[in-house]
Structure formats: C-alpha cells, structure tokens
Amino acid sequence: MALITLTTDFGIGSSYVAEVKGEILSIAPQVTIVDITHAVAPQSVMQGAIVLKQTTSVFPDGTIHVAVVDPGVGTKRSILLVYVNGQYFVGPDNGLLSLVVGAAAKIREVDRPEFWRPNISPTFHGRDIMGPVAAHLANGVSPSRLSSAFTKQPVALTLPQPTVENNAIDGEVVYIDSFGNLITNISTASVRQVTGPIRIEFKGRSVDFVSTYAEATRGATIALIGSSGWLEIAISSGNARETLKAETADPVRVVGG
Amino acid sequence: MALITLTTDFGIGSSYVAEVKGEILSIAPQVTIVDITHAVAPQSVMQGAIVLKQTTSVFPDGTIHVAVVDPGVGTKRSILLVYVNGQYFVGPDNGLLSLVVGAAAKIREVDRPEFWRPNISPTFHGRDIMGPVAAHLANGVSPSRLSSAFTKQPVALTLPQPTVENNAIDGEVVYIDSFGNLITNISTASVRQVTGPIRIEFKGRSVDFVSTYAEATRGATIALIGSSGWLEIAISSGNARETLKAETADPVRVVGG
Amino acid sequence: MALITLTTDFGIGSSYVAEVKGEILSIAPQVTIVDITHAVAPQSVMQGAIVLKQTTSVFPDGTIHVAVVDPGVGTKRSILLVYVNGQYFVGPDNGLLSLVVGAAAKIREVDRPEFWRPNISPTFHGRDIMGPVAAHLANGVSPSRLSSAFTKQPVALTLPQPTVENNAIDGEVVYIDSFGNLITNISTASVRQVTGPIRIEFKGRSVDFVSTYAEATRGATIALIGSSGWLEIAISSGNARETLKAETADPVRVVGG
Secondary structure (H helix, E strand, O other): OOEEEEEEOOOOOOHHHHHHHHHHHHHOOOOEEEEEEOOOOOOOHHHHHHHHHHHHHHOOOOOEEEEEOOOOOOOOOOEEEEEEOOEEEEEEOOOOOOOOOOOOOEEEEEOOHHHOOOOOOOOOHHHHHHHHHHHHHHOOOOHHHHEEEOOOOOOOOOOOOOEEEOOEEEEEEEEEOOOOOEEEEEEHHHHHHOOOOOEEEEOOEEEEEOOOHHHOOOOOEEEEEOOOOEEEEEEOOOOHHHHOOOOOOOEEEEEOO | OOEEEEEEOOOOOOHHHHHHHHHHHHHOOOOEEEEEEOOOOOOOHHHHHHHHHHHHHHOOOOOEEEEEOOOOOOOOOOEEEEEEOOEEEEEEOOOOOOOOOOOOOEEEEEOOHHHOOOOOOOOOHHHHHHHHHHHHHHOOOOHHHHEEEOOOOOOOOOOOOOEEEOOEEEEEEEEEOOOOOEEEEEEHHHHHHOOOOOEEEEOOEEEEEOOOHHHOOOOOEEEEEOOOOEEEEEEOOOOHHHHOOOOOOOEEEEEOO | OOEEEEEEOOOOOOHHHHHHHHHHHHHOOOOEEEEEEOOOOOOOHHHHHHHHHHHHHHOOOOOEEEEEOOOOOOOOOOEEEEEEOOEEEEEEOOOOOOOOOOOOOEEEEEOOHHHOOOOOOOOOHHHHHHHHHHHHHHOOOOHHHHEEEOOOOOOOOOOOOOEEEOOEEEEEEEEEOOOOOEEEEEEHHHHHHOOOOOEEEEOOEEEEEOOOHHHOOOOOEEEEEOOOOEEEEEEOOOOHHHHOOOOOOOEEEEEOO
C-alpha cells in the first residue's frame, strides 16, 4: 500500500487539490492519499517548511510527500526528488524541503517529461509534474528513471536560532498552530540546560511553565513543551494568537533561577 | 476493509490531524480513514458529543470512531474504548462519548502502553494513544488486550430535555450546522404528539412548519424536520444563525391548535 | 478500484459530508472517495457546475462524480445519472451537471428506491439517494438497474459567452478561485485570434499579459492563461478578489494591437 501526502498553500476547500489527486489516482489508483494541510499561508515557503518538519516524521517508511508552495512556478527553479530517513519528498527547490533535508539526504532533480502530464501548464506544476512523479514513484518506478543527479546546492532556509547565555535563552515564535498556540524555536533540550526555577517572559509578562493545558487556570497564559518537542506559549482554553496579538518573530525568553 | 473515523476540535486545515493519520497508517496501512469533522468548537465536549450522535450511525458495523475533544489531556482522566451497536469508539472519559453510549454499551479503559507511541506527549494523546489503539483494533487486536474493565461510572453529559405540556412543547436550540440551520432537541415523535394545526414560535415570531426548504419563499424563516429526525429552524436559501442572531440554548416552542 | 468524488455546498468542515461517506462505505467498503470541494457557495448551482467542468476531466475513466448543490431537494426535480466521456455523474436536474453534459452524454433518471436508504429524508438526498446510487454503481450494478430512460430535456445553464469583434474580446469573470484569482470566460483559443500586441483591460486599468505569476513584479495586477486554459486576472503574490474588489460578472476586455 503506497502512501502519498500533500502539503500546499492552495487554501482550504480548494478544488485545485482535487485536480492533483485526480492526476495521481489516474496513474496509481491503489495509492492512499493523506492531506497534511492546504492552509499554508499563500506563498509562505517558510511556513510550509516548518509544517513538513513537524509532521512528516510520524509517517511510515516509504511515504512520498508532495509539497507545493511554489511562487516560482513556471520559472527555471528546479523540482527536487529527495530521499531522506526512509521517506521521499517531491517539491520545488525554493527552501520548502530544506528543514527536512539533512546531510544524509539523496537529492535528485525531476527532469523526465515522459512521466509528466502531456501538456504542462506554466502555473500548475503540482498537478502536471509533481503529482505524476509521486504517482509513478508509488507504482515502483525508480528515482533514477524519474530524475537526474542534482549537482547544484539546493536553496536552504534557516530557522532563526535562539541564543543561550547567562542561564537564559532568547528565542522567538516561529509558527502558530490551528489553536492559536505559539510554537517557538526553543527545544526541550535547551530548556533543560537552564537551571533553577524556570520563568518564561513573553510580551512583558511572566508566564507559568506547566506540563499540560489542564494544569492552568482557565484563561491563564502558559508555556509548555508541545507535542513536537518545542516550547510553546498558549492560553488555557483560549487562543494565544488572538488574545495576545502575537505574531511569528515575537521574542520569547526563558530565564533560570 | 477496516474503517476509522476522526472527530476533533483541531480546527479545519490543522496538520495535527495528519499526525494522527500518519500514526494510524504506520500501524495499519490498509485502513480507510474518514474525517467526520475537525470543526468542533475548541474544547466544546457537548458539541463533539452531538456530532457523534448525529453522524456515526450511518457507518457500517465494525467502524472504529476516534473522538478527540480533550481539554483534560495529560491529566488523570481515563481514555475509554466503547463497543455499542456494532461500532467501536475511542475517546476521553469527559462526556464526549456519552450521547452514543447506552445501557447496552461495553465500556473499557485503555491502559496498555505497549500499544501506544513509545514517547507520550502530555498534550497530544490523539496521536500518541487513541490513534494507535484504534489502529491496533483495526488490525484485529482484541479489546481485551488493548484495555481493561472500567469499573467507574463514565462522565455523562445530558442534553437539555424539552417539556411537553398543554399541547405544546418547550425546547431549545442544541446545535447549529454548517448551513447555519438551528437544530433543536425536539424530536419528530414529540412533534407528532401535538394535535391540531402546528405553530412554531422562535425569537418572538411565528415560524411556518414545512416539509422541504424549497416549499418556502426565499428568505422566509421556516421550521422543518431535519435529516436526523429533529425539528430545526432555518431560513430558506439563507443562514438562520447569522440572520436571526441565534445561539445554542435559544428557546423554541411548538404549539398545537 | 472504484473511485467516487463529492462536490457539494455543505460547507468546509461539515459533518453532513461524513454522513454521505458513511452511507457510501456501508454499501461499497472498497471504494476510494475524493472530495472535490464542499466550499461551493450555498445554493450556487452555477458555481458548482463550473467547478465540475474545471476539475472532473483529470480523473480516470470510470470515476463516479456525486454533485449535491440542490436547493430543490424534496421537490419533484429529477435526479440524473449521466455517462459522458467515460465518467459517471449523479446529481439533481437543476443545471449542476449541464456544463459537463454534451451531445454525446447518456442521461438517465434515478428512480429505483430499492437501491436507496430505506427512509428518505426530504432534506438530504445526497445521503439517502445519490450516495447509495453511486455506491451501487461502484459495486458494478448497471445504470439500467439503477435508473430509467430520461425523456425530458435536462435543465441547462449557459455560461455567458464573450463577444469577439474588431480584434478585441469582451468577456467577464465567471469564477473566483481559492487564491482570489479571477477566472474569465475567455479561452486560450480566442485570445490567439487577437493579433498584434495584446493589452488586457480590467476595472479601468491596463493589465500586463504574462506567462507565469513569477514574471511579474510583486503586487502587480497581471493576466495570464490559467491551468484549465482560461484567461485569468491575478495579483502577483496577492489576492485579486480582495485587492481589486472584484466579483463574478465583472467585465474583462482583451484588445489587439
């Protein structure tokens, strides 16, 4: 049973997603397709990259992830076929895959039109190239037939890195989830390096560090380790993005005792 | 062909849903997964319970329904595995399953970590416990291996009950659907007990009782028996929630002749 | 592997969609179901018809498309079973299928209650009639057992047609996609008939005609041939519907040199 996932900025409810699925199922009718999300902010390559990093590792070996946040569609940007940690990724070379690609990744360039749709729209490579390539891969066509060696350096995004100094960490919000929780770039491991009673500072207030949402008083602003292992700021039974008017890049500080 | 459904408050477009699916498909690749909805209002256990009650009975015998509206995640609340009317339900013991659980239900407690994800996040038991348990159940692992006898009384929600008196029914709006139609707690059977010409009163106005949306003048406020057998208030070709500024708990009165 | 698609105005996140799926999977458990969209504007038969026309051709032969935008549900309007271009369509006779139905279509009327749900709600024929009929068709029950000859003329919608005169085309916006791009009724073929340098006029401004979104300056209003072969107006890295306050029926003019 082959598994293909889709991550795009096409918008919730977009019928463009169905066009990609129709094309995939025309080539590989037996495949299971899972939507990761289609709610990536339009053209936000960074947000798409973070979603892939947060989500794809739970999928089984052999899963094929198709990612389409592609403001450069129709230009000369390459389309990559990446194999890393037992999974495949197909997407544009614009940084979208760069947070899942490590040193061990095998990176190839998709360049064999005989596996694409016959007529390529310059605005919809998700349907016309990436979907078909993923479907052929699901059918057992080897990467060496679908793509060639990629000899350039792929475009890389870098997440802002927190600084650790004087028993304190200075990080920032990098992603906001569907509950309005604010996910930071501060890892569990780095929080553990801070000694003494921990205090979190966000937007001029001191925020309690808890283990579960339910520990806090309803409506309290809290910090906790989220389900992917990053520190996050939340409001118990509430929406932190709205209530705190928070945005990505807002600074977050962890201070030891 | 095993079938697993998902009902959550994760939000439309949330990639957390995909994490649950990835975990399920890692364990049970052959399963079919159907989304019931992810648009339950955040932490609204009652709304989730009503959706399950309205929706799950159309699914075939053996379907496994995973329900995650779980404000107490990470606390000592139990996770239930329920078998009732030929179907399975996995969800927190907070009332979410209580409108589908009747006297005939077999209720067990999920307590065997060997069937869970190795590292349990205190904030995401949908992915780490409930999804995997459902997947193992789909693979044919018996409830007796996945869970133990549940000896406590499960948490129960009760829908407000209408009163029937003097050839009239006093009920209320309990749920608002995606069209803005106002679904009440007044059943077909109780409407039939009212004799003479029927008049519906809502928000100070008298509302026509019709059989189909199309019978009414465009824009008219109407009452009819909805597709699950409950009286509902609607606006023909319109949105009753918005136009009438209606909310759950708004009173609805059925008066006989 | 049978494939059924769903196109409705039930709304994103609506659990009514899941009721249709539960009914289908009760009859045909092995079927693959793909959502085309559930975001058709409520009761907008024309919008649903355009989505079907834009989307369904990418699906493989034998696909069964169920379409439910059905303001006349429960009245005497017929339900059609159409076979055209190797695919099946099931939907109400209100024009919804009329943009995919050509002269070669075989049109039949769904009228065999033995293949429906036992109790038909007057408000939900998608779940009670159309879903079950599609599922039985997927199971190999022949159209001649599910339906009868349709002897009337089906309801037809007509897209507004552009006029071509004096080396210029006068068309209009007929559909707005999930990015806010404005899709017109002007085809690639008709644009090619205009000679000399092409200029596009929209809302009193002159709009550049480009090949890809990326060619334009960020924020520029552009016109290009979209992925289904129709001229569309867009804003590079933006939302044309919002920024230009555009609506369907807004006029668009293509002028030659």
